[in-house]
Amino acid sequence: MLRRPVESALLAEAGVFTLPAATEYGGLAQSVVTTMGVLEELGFACRDGGLVFSACTQLASSVIPVNRFGKPALKATVLPALCDGSMIGAHAISEPAAGSDAMAMTTTATVRDEQVVLNGTKAFVSNGPIADIVVVYAKAEDGGLTAVVVPTDTPGVVRGRPIEKMGLRTSPLCELFLDDVRVPAHNVLSSPGNGYFVLDYVMKREILFSFVANVGEIRRRIDDVTEYTCGHSQFGQPLSTFQAVSHQIVEMRMNHDTARKWLYDTAVRLMNNRDITTDIAFSKIIASEAAVSSAHTAVRLLGGYGYMREYGIEKDLRNAVAGTIYSGSTEVQKNKLASLLNLT
Template sequence: MPAERLLPSTEAKDLVGLATDLAREELAPHAAEFEEASRFPREKFRLLGKTGLLGLPYSERWGGGEVPYEVYLQVLEEIAGAWMSVGVGLSVHTMSCYALAHYGTDEQRDRWLPEMLEGNLLGAYALSETHAGSDAAALSTRARLDGGQYVVNGTKAWITHGGEADFYTTMVRTGEERVSCLLVDGATPGLSAAAPERKMGLTGSTTAQMIFDDARVDADRLIGEDGAGMRIALSSLASGRLGIAACAVGLAQAALDEAVAYAKTRSQFGKPIIEFQGLEFLLADMAAAVESSRATYLDAARRRDRGMPFQRQASIAKLVATDAAMKVTTDAVQVLGGAGYTRDFPVERYMREAKVPQIFEGTNQVQRMVIARELKK
């Protein structure tokens, strides 16, 4: 059941309504099948592009929707509630476009951004490495300038859409003290994907290492100044964490809806189990967690829309929403009892999918560090 929403305009309400309808009709009916088969839903991202949902927070000049982040995140929540792999993929694609949209030149944006926002090009964000996950500044993938090209060597790890993406927003070391951002074409010779990771959840979303072996990238694909990579990466992540928070809320809402529906129809001792106080209180706590998490990410998004600092609030939203999703999905399995532990109902998948949002875009332990550091300033 879509959450009741207080949206800033009629246009925003219509947009979220479009996302709700698309999620219900085009995404939810296929989610279980694709996840069971670990099948990547590339056509669903093309569909999001055709309906204008793939570039919502970006400028209309390059094909975006130019909507407030507050509205984009509520669209994202609806998508994730229907199919978490697609919701996370939309969030990652949005973050992958961020560097070009905010730090690229107009010439670069004219050249690449329209196809990204229209769905012809799907993006991936390549920052993490095996030994440089939370410690992003320790990355070792290197790019050496050779004439008009960078020669890139190294391995990126845990890349969402790895091997499926058409472009990789990639952070590389261009000097001992310099990290830079390259927009790497997915078809670049010398760039290859390792075998996909075998994951607990989000099995429809391909995750793989990306290997750069003397991959040659044209120098005009440098985004921002040489050495601006960490600034770009951290700025991208602040907005990306809000995307993950919205996805987590969508997943938790789906789990709550499933638990409520089951509790209304399952009878014990002559009455629906939702009438028992133990279940009532559990469901009430689940609803409180979902709605408070939603309010937290919306507060951060509104600060972002107004040009206010929002990094601390983004970390809080990511922390609160993903921890809540883990708790709510676990409780949903409990509400369904033995049935919840089977694949006849989607809550067991929701529970598996809820774990990784606590880990990616900065673990929740790192979020606590970010929040504390901000408090010290």
């Protein structure tokens, strides 16, 4: 979410950042499913995929964990500003040598005299270049993880330069360097060593939020392709009447509906306190691959127009590829499912 006053103000005015937060801190206390419904429509209506991704990051990385696990003093300080959009949040999980393997991270969080001291390097921090706070996940003294809210103006916090990417270019990304960074102990979410539980809570919602927005984008893509193929003729008839074209659009719709059902059914199970370990992995794979497939199909069906930057379809494809990587790649999700199916 770049510091673009009009777009940031519009998202804040629409109440996007308030959805899951408690009412006493300026939130709307809405359910996971209701929040997803809003994000789906945001994905449909907004053609800036990077902005949508950054909005989802704001919710999942910061609003959700602070609202659920923050101490009262931290909530009172941080949540109202996150809700009204005056504060931008991010989280720092991955490291140069520890991506999907969170327990292999080397960044440390040591509790000393009512303070937490952090040291290490974080990679791929979405919203990082513009974040006011970052939820840092670090190795605790007991070998577990600790989740800590770190204001980015804290001494010892150094942000790397913004990193150029294949897609989602309007969602800024950087590395984060922590050198004897000291924050109050009450900035710890939950308790020291309990960060893996926080991370699991957050990542389930990050997947549901980010990929339901992708579902909205797929729906818009179907509308664009349908309008184009019905309105353009070749060999004396509309493109949509050719079976080779119509079948591809049907497959786009099938993949859209399948991804949407998996995401919302999983969200309902989550709200009912059911185990969604396999559901979330399946949902992530299905939705991310559907986004790539639909964007690729759209580029092909629009022909030369789909390949031109002017029409924005090629940007959709570049953006969609990221979904197969972040929040646990397709391959990592399949490994997890193979283990759960006792195949490994």
